[in-house]
Amino acid sequence: VDNRAAAEGGRHVRIAIIGTGFAGVGAAIRLRQTGYSDFVVFERAEDVGGVWRDNTYPGCACDVESHLYAFSFVPNPGWSRTHARQPEILAYLRDCAARFGVLPHVAFGHDVEDARYDESSHRWRLRTNRGIWTADIVVVGTGVLNEPAMPDLPGLETFSGVVFHSSRWDHRTELSGKHVVVIGNGASAVQFVPEIAPLVAALTIIQRSAAWVLPHRDRAITDRHMQVCARLPWVASVWRQWLYLRRELLVPVIRHALGGWALERVALRYLAQVVRDPDLRTRLTPTFRMGCKRILVSSRYLQTLPQRHVRVVTGPVREVRGQRVVTTDGVEHAADVLILATGFATTDLPIARRIHGRIGRTLRETWAGRPQAFQGTTVHGFPNLFLLLGPNTYLAHSSVLLMLERQIDLLLAALRYFEQHSVTAMEPRAETQADYVRRVDAASARTAWTAGGCMSWYLDDTGRNAVLWPGAVRGFRRATRFRPADYAFTRDSGTGAEPR
Numbered sequence: 001v002d003n004r005a006a007a008e009g010g011r012h013v014r015i016a017i018i019g020t021g022f023a024g025v026g027a028a029i030r031l032r033q034t035g036y037s038d039f040v041v042f043e044r045a046e047d048v049g050g051v052w053r054d055n056t057y058p059g060c061a062c063d064v065e066s067h068l069y070a071f072s073f074v075p076n077p078g079w080s081r082t083h084a085r086q087p088e089i090l091a092y093l094r095d096c097a098a099r100f101g102v103l104p105h106v107a108f109g110h111d112v113e114d115a116r117y118d119e120s121s122h123r124w125r126l127r128t129n130r131g132i133w134t135a136d137i138v139v140v141g142t143g144v145l146n147e148p149a150m151p152d153l154p155g156l157e158t159f160s161g162v163v164f165h166s167s168r169w170d171h172r173t174e175l176s177g178k179h180v181v182v183i184g185n186g187a188s189a190v191q192f193v194p195e196i197a198p199l200v201a202a203l204t205i206i207q208r209s210a211a212w213v214l215p216h217r218d219r220a221i222t223d224r225h226m227q228v229c230a231r232l233p234w235v236a237s238v239w240r241q242w243l244y245l246r247r248e249l250l251v252p253v254i255r256h257a258l259g260g261w262a263l264e265r266v267a268l269r270y271l272a273q274v275v276r277d278p279d280l281r282t283r284l285t286p287t288f289r290m291g292c293k294r295i296l297v298s299s300r301y302l303q304t305l306p307q308r309h310v311r312v313v314t315g316p317v318r319e320v321r322g323q324r325v326v327t328t329d330g331v332e333h334a335a336d337v338l339i340l341a342t343g344f345a346t347t348d349l350p351i352a353r354r355i356h357g358r359i360g361r362t363l364r365e366t367w368a369g370r371p372q373a374f375q376g377t378t379v380h381g382f383p384n385l386f387l388l389l390g391p392n393t394y395l396a397h398s399s400v401l402l403m404l405e406r407q408i409d410l411l412l413a414a415l416r417y418f419e420q421h422s423v424t425a426m427e428p429r430a431e432t433q434a435d436y437v438r439r440v441d442a443a444s445a446r447t448a449w450t451a452g453g454c455m456s457w458y459l460d461d462t463g464r465n466a467v468l469w470p471g472a473v474r475g476f477r478r479a480t481r482f483r484p485a486d487y488a489f490t491r492d493s494g495t496g497a498e499p500r
């Protein structure tokens, strides 16, 4: 226990990680593998898993192939499906945390309420609900898709039925024979709607706009395939590489109007095959470019909608009145249960209000509605802070773990540099960060992601893409080399000195 931290009633560690989703667990494993042991991982919940612990709705699964949606340094030959379901992914993450000795480092039930950088000691002071800690380096792995976005529905508080968000599924509520209204038709809704439709008496799906849906290739993995992957790891690795390359090819397709147009034809043909009723088909035909919102994959969602007891309504909700949900056309929809599949607050992250940098301003104040970071990872004015899956690191076409692993490499490279050059503090230069963000913005301009004619969770308050990396993973790897010249350093001997 460090004396200074102890004086404040807390402990000091070299590195504090926040969160135990893929980001926090992945960083902790790599730190352990590199020989670090002086670190703590704060997790506000009582289990590891992040979104895979919290999302337990029926049908919850990844929509990228599991062999790609896993750490490259912990391959899992045992995936039972090409796209594993939530319990299997959660079990994988728990196993990773246990097997690689991460669990003893985790402080469960510790909510980081405030983190402040102290320039005189070059340390972060973290206030958790269970006490004060200090750390030289803070790694933020608090995720982007875990703060439910609650719609502002007039009268919601008067709703006399049961209401819950899809990411906080209420398993005590019996859906059989009930009138269920679902608000939203995004990636979660397309997974649970086909699961609950057979149970309920009536199902109304209220969508703001129709979504692009492509058929899903999910299938069970044969025992033989599993055995081959287990016995011959290089086969699994070639398989992963093939999945990676196939997804990389999607980038030029989505980026360019012609490729997007061709994919739209595939989706429209699929819709026409599945939905015969022209009126319903019109309601399910998107009015924006494919890729503008996350492309949904399901071979069961569209098939569910033409059933007699299922209704699809377009238009925002005007109000909730008693046990009815009223849409703007004045139509009232009876509801025993209201499921909010309204996604997550992605650009106004709670953690950004809690982190105070060099001059005391929070990340949120610094960003002023436009989250940005150098290499998606470090922020000028916030020394020794590493954001995992920070601004512009999510992917629309592939596994975000590929991006995450690159960021962890960046963290490890920085740590190595710290040790070799007696560095105590490091932050990106303002102009380097600004230049990087300019290049990201230029790459986002005129793509389906920013100019596709829709409002999506990729965009911040100003309409800037703050979430997605606007290109292939390969490009991110090129853009995220650790180059000391990009940073300002403080060394042990004093302040402001910059090693060459």
Ligand SMILES: Cc1cc2nc3c(=O)[nH]c(=O)nc-3n(C[C@H](O)[C@H](O)[C@H](O)COP(=O)(O)OP(=O)(O)OC[C@H]3O[C@@H](n4cnc5c(N)ncnc54)[C@H](O)[C@@H]3O)c2cc1C
Pocket: 018, 019, 020, 021, 022, 023, 024, 042, 043, 044, 045, 048, 049, 050, 051, 052, 055, 060, 061, 062, 063, 064, 069, 110, 111, 112, 113, 141, 142, 143, 144, 145, 146, 188, 351, 388, 389, 398, 399, 400, 401
């Ligand atoms: C249903 C669903 C399906 C998805 N499918 C895919 C997919 O197929 N492919 C893909 O690439 N991505 C997918 N994603 C995206 C997913 O968000 C990422 O892949 C990844 O899991 C994010 O991991 P994370 O560790 O960054 O964040 P999270 O998993 O959100 O973990 C963050 C952790 O931080 C903790 N935490 C937050 N704030 C604090 C605090 N102040 N103090 C202490 N602890 C805190 C939380 O409790 C949580 O455990 C999916 C997301 C969802 C919700």
